[in-house]
Amino acid sequence: MDNLDLLKKDWKKQEKSIPQLSYDEIYKLIWKRSSSIVKWIFFISIIEFGLGAGLNIFITDDEYWAKLEKYNLTLFSIITYVVSYLITFYFIYKFYKNYRAINATDSAAVLMKTILKVRKTVKYYIGFILISSAFVFIFSIIIVFRTHAMTPEIADPDMAFDWKNWVLFIGGILLLLAVILGVIWLIYTLVYGILLRRLHRNYKELKKLEM
Amino acid sequence: MNKDLEHQFVTNLEQNQNIAHKICRIYTNDQESHNDLFQEITIQLWKAYPKFRGDSKFSTWMYRVALNTAITLYRKKKKSIRTQDYDSVHFKIKTEAYDDTAEQHLKLMYDAIKQLNDIDKALVFLYLEDKNYAEISETLGITEVNARVKMNRVKTKLQNIINP
Numbered sequence: 001m002d003n004l005d006l007l008k009k010d011w012k013k014q015e016k017s018i019p020q021l022s023y024d025e026i027y028k029l030i031w032k033r034s035s036s037i038v039k040w041i042f043f044i045s046i047i048e049f050g051l052g053a054g055l056n057i058f059i060t061d062d063e064y065w066a067k068l069e070k071y072n073l074t075l076f077s078i079i080t081y082v083v084s085y086l087i088t089f090y091f092i093y094k095f096y097k098n099y100r101a102i103n104a105t106d107s108a109a110v111l112m113k114t115i116l117k118v119r120k121t122v123k124y125y126i127g128f129i130l131i132s133s134a135f136v137f138i139f140s141i142i143i144v145f146r147t148h149a150m151t152p153e154i155a156d157p158d159m160a161f162d163w164k165n166w167v168l169f170i171g172g173i174l175l176l177l178a179v180i181l182g183v184i185w186l187i188y189t190l191v192y193g194i195l196l197r198r199l200h201r202n203y204k205e206l207k208k209l210e211m
Numbered sequence: 212m213n214k215d216l217e218h219q220f221v222t223n224l225e226q227n228q229n230i231a232h233k234i235c236r237i238y239t240n241d242q243e244s245h246n247d248l249f250q251e252i253t254i255q256l257w258k259a260y261p262k263f264r265g266d267s268k269f270s271t272w273m274y275r276v277a278l279n280t281a282i283t284l285y286r287k288k289k290k291s292i293r294t295q296d297y298d299s300v301h302f303k304i305k306t307e308a309y310d311d312t313a314e315q316h317l318k319l320m321y322d323a324i325k326q327l328n329d330i331d332k333a334l335v336f337l338y339l340e341d342k343n344y345a346e347i348s349e350t351l352g353i354t355e356v357n358a359r360v361k362m363n364r365v366k367t368k369l370q371n372i373i374n375p
Contacts, residue, residue: 002366003316003320003366003369003370003373004320004335004338004339004366004369006313006316006317006320007317007320007321007339008338008339008341010317011233011339011340015229015233018229018232018233019232020225020228021225021228021249022225023221023222023225026221026224026225026228026253027217027221029249029250029253029254030217030220030221030253030254030257032250032253032254033254034251034254034255034258035247035251035285035286036251036254036255036280036284036285036286037283037284037285037286038284040286103259103262104255104256104258104259104275104276104279104280104284105259105262105263105272105275105276105279106279106352107275107349107350107351107352108278108279108282108283108330108333108350108351108352109351109352109353110352111279111283111284111352112282112283115283195286198329199283201328201329202282202283202328202329202330205328205329205330205331206330206351206352206353209353209357209360209361
């Protein structure tokens with residue numbers, strides 16, 4: 001008889017000494033708030049959506065549109081917005097579908113797989129945010145250049161950029177871009193990393209067996 | 212949710228609450244986390260209850276949802292500190308030196324289980340609950356052969372923790 005079988009006997013004996021909750025106590029519990037991982041992932045992705053959309057609204061005021069008009073960029077911007085909103089809505093739909101798919105009655109392996117799939121969607125969404133931020137950033141720089149070239153008063157020799165200034169300027173901007181993207185990436189990795197570390201470990205544990 | 216469903220659910224859970232308590236015992240180290248996990252299990256069961264069709268027994272269904280909660284959904288509020296476990300082992304060994312050896316051995320076993328990972332704990336739990344490999348494999352989502360292999364490894368692991 002091995003150790004575990006000894007334990008099994010004891011396990012059954014202990015059954016009688018387990019403290020019992022009353023009907024009312026259990027009834028109260030079902031209305032308590034859940035603190036499950038899924039809920040947290042959901043909250044965080046909602047916040048991410050909110051931040052993205054909020055930033056967009058904040059940037060696009062009337063003045064912004066007037067400027068775009070001035071540089072003949074209205075059509076281009078509208079197309080960009082339509083595309084980015086379509087992509088965003090696609091992600092909202094995916095998020096919704098993923099959360100519906102999470103089902104505590106699945107087997108542990110299936111459930112973990114579903115949750116990790118949710119994370120993947122979030123990952124793609126963040127990727128989309130990063131790429132589109134980079135795109136907008138680079139695009140704005142191009143506009144700055146064009147404006148610079150189009151503005152006559154800068155023909156003033158004191159204000160003109162020589163090649164050294166341009167290198168510094170572009171270098172500085174690229175560095176800033178890298179920092180911003182890096183921060184977004186870091187936040188993402190930290191938040192989901194902490195949240196899903198244990199789950200990931202458990203999933204790997206089960207996965208190992210399938211090989 | 213209507214009142215009937217609520218009543219049905221709470222009655223079912225009241226009768227089967229031992230399953231959840233035992234899972235909490237394996238997965239948590241103190242009373243506070245025990246209560247936390249019990250609460251989360253109750254919430255997850257209640258959320259999943261409309262999908263419970265009654266084609267299996269409530270208890271069978273409960274094993275699955277409750278274990279899923281412990282392994283997958285539950286977010287530990289504080290990291291349980293391993294050293295605390297060790298301390299309590301030493302403490303017990305010192306103070307209960309005259310205790311009967313079998314009992315001491317059991318305590319060591321329980322403590323060894325606490326050091327396993329979440330999946331291994333689930334296996335041990337299902338084993339202690341007298342579940343067969345078909346049920347274990349179904350709950351965890353692995354094949355029966357894998358469940359057997361895994362169980363043997365867990366036994367070795369426990370053995371190594373107790374007799375390093």
